[in-house]
Amino acid sequence: MADKDVTELTPAEEAAARAKEQAEQEALPYKWTQTIGDVDITILVPGNLKGKDMVVEIKKQSLTAGIKGQEPVIKGDLPHPILLDDSTWTLSPAPDGQKALEIHLEKHNKLEWWPHVVISAPKIDVSKIVPENSKLSDLEGETRAMVEKMMYDQRQKEMGLPTSDEQKKMDILKKFQEQHPEMDFSNAKIQ
Structure with a gap:
């Protein structure tokens, strides 16, 4: 049996797919949001850390971020290239005495939604994205x-x-007809 097309899902299947996607996204060790032009990632870290305690490598097609001396929180290839000069990171205070490592990635192609931050992460269904007005x-x-x-x-x-x-096309045809009344255009088809 072939995979069902997304448009063929029943409401129950659709709800299950949304719940699974949400659970996968909530399980990630970071939170991320996107607009059509950029991606923002937030990683919560202990409040006593400083910028020098972070490892953040932003490359055109990959990202590594985390705390020095520890396994990276996020590491992998990006689904699409970014604009390096417009991509940044900061460390700022967050609730509960934590700090937020905030990474801003400026998309190279500003006309596509990303299904995930790094290709090894679970995907979201980009067809369900409702852009802000x-x-x-x-x-x-x-x-x-x-x-x-x-x-x-x-x-x-x-x-x-x-x-x-x-x-x-209709206007061009009409103008041509007026200039050439001797021609019969009754069977003319506009392609």
């Missing part, structure tokens, strides 16, 4: 124009109307 005004010019076009085309499709590309 962002405003179109937050986007830069070319990206904003592309997103606005996609939104317009989606609304047009939902209403059964032509997309911007289809409308452009």
Whole structure:
């Protein structure tokens, strides 16, 4: 029997998959979050430690982090490359007298979700990520124009109307028809 497609899961199977994923993520010795552009990792360490007591090696495609002289808390290859110059780490106070080793990784490709921080860690289902709402005004010019076009085309499709590309083709055909009334376009198909 072939594996079921994710869209074919029953509500009970979906709930079980979510619970398993959550349990796997909670069992990790670190917490992590991501946006479409970056990944943030937090490792809680004893409050008496200082930056010099940490081992943090951030490389384009790998990460090692932990306390000097101990097994790393996180070590492995990243699923995708990062921007080294924009990736950092800090050690700051945390609740309960602990400190938080906070690692910020700036994604190289800002259009993909990561299924895990290092490829040896359990994956999350990136298709279930619901990004926080962002405003179109937050986007830069070319990206904003592309997103606005996609939104317009989606609304047009939902209403059964032509997309911007289809409308452009129809306008070109109409103009051509007006310039060449002698031609028969009754069987013309727009591809």
